[in-house]
Amino acid sequence: VEYKIRILKCGTTAAPGPEVYYLSDFEKWYPLNCYLYLITGGKKSIVVDTGCRDVNEFNAIIVPSYGPQGEKAKFVVKPEEEPRALLLKAGVNPNDVDILILTHLHYDHVSNVALFPNADVYISRRGWTSVMAPRHRQLAPAILFPRDVYAYLFDKKWDRVHLVEDEKILPDIKVFWIGGHTQCSQAVAVNTKKGTVIITGDTVFTYKNIEENIPVGLSYSLLDCLDAMQRIREEAAIVLPGHDPETLRRFPSAKIP
Numbered sequence: 001v002e003y004k005i006r007i008l009k010c011g012t013t014a015a016p017g018p019e020v021y022y023l024s025d026f027e028k029w030y031p032l033n034c035y036l037y038l039i040t041g042g043k044k045s046i047v048v049d050t051g052c053r054d055v056n057e058f059n060a061i062i063v064p065s066y067g068p069q070g071e072k073a074k075f076v077v078k079p080e081e082e083p084r085a086l087l088l089k090a091g092v093n094p095n096d097v098d099i100l101i102l103t104h105l106h107y108d109h110v111s112n113v114a115l116f117p118n119a120d121v122y123i124s125r126r127g128w129t130s131v132m133a134p135r136h137r138q139l140a141p142a143i144l145f146p147r148d149v150y151a152y153l154f155d156k157k158w159d160r161v162h163l164v165e166d167e168k169i170l171p172d173i174k175v176f177w178i179g180g181h182t183q184c185s186q187a188v189a190v191n192t193k194k195g196t197v198i199i200t201g202d203t204v205f206t207y208k209n210i211e212e213n214i215p216v217g218l219s220y221s222l223l224d225c226l227d228a229m230q231r232i233r234e235e236a237a238i239v240l241p242g243h244d245p246e247t248l249r250r251f252p253s254a255k256i257p
């Protein structure tokens with residue numbers, strides 16, 4: 001199957017230089033977008049990631065942690081950027097989504113899993129383990145790793161949760177563990193008319209990360225980030241990074257192909 005991908009911008013934020021580019025650009029802040037993706041063209045409708053929720057509550061905690069310039073780190077989600085509104089506008093009711101793939105388990109990617117009551121959910125097995133039983137407890141802070149969402153997945157949703165490892169979800173869609181940004185990070189490779197598109201999650205924040213081989217600063221493992229970027233460069237015809245506003249400049253129609 002040659003799938004089509006819609007790139008749906010579901011919010012904005014910004015991050016200081018060293019968070020985006022490891023130990024670089026200490027004076028700079030970079031504007032970032034949040035995304036989810038709708039994949040169509042096969043028999044099933046597929047969504048990758050789910051965006052943010054309750055941004056005011058999230059900002060109340062996150063903004064002060066960034067110090068004097070913290071206001072810049074605020075997440076903003078306009079009404080038309082709410083995941084439900086975005087999907088309805090793209091012609092898909094969230095109730096009709098068959099498959100939900102999570103690139104990782106961070107707040108800005110998993111918060112709205114309950115919006116997809118009829119979807120099977122695909123999570124990295126290694127990733128789920130890393131969050132439920134972290135080697136170091138401080139690596140799973142509650143603000144970034146929303147417990148109630150995991151409780152929902154483990155309780156009401158459990159029969160539909162698939163813990164996966166380097167495998168095909170459908171004949172032309174595969175996931176593979178990449179780690180790096182978090183230990184729960186997996187990439188999604190999708191066959192399209194333009195070749196293999198890889199949705200990287202946040203192990204690659206921006207095109208500059210992967211094109212200049214600079215790992216993200218917000219990383220649990222620089223080595224895994226570099227390994228991941230090497231593999232993604234080898235396998236991808238098109239890369240869709242986690243948070244780059246540049247994505248919508250390279251794909252102004254927000255569609256692939």
Ligand SMILES: [Zn+2]
Nearest residue numbers: 106108202242
């Ligand atoms: Zn993110």
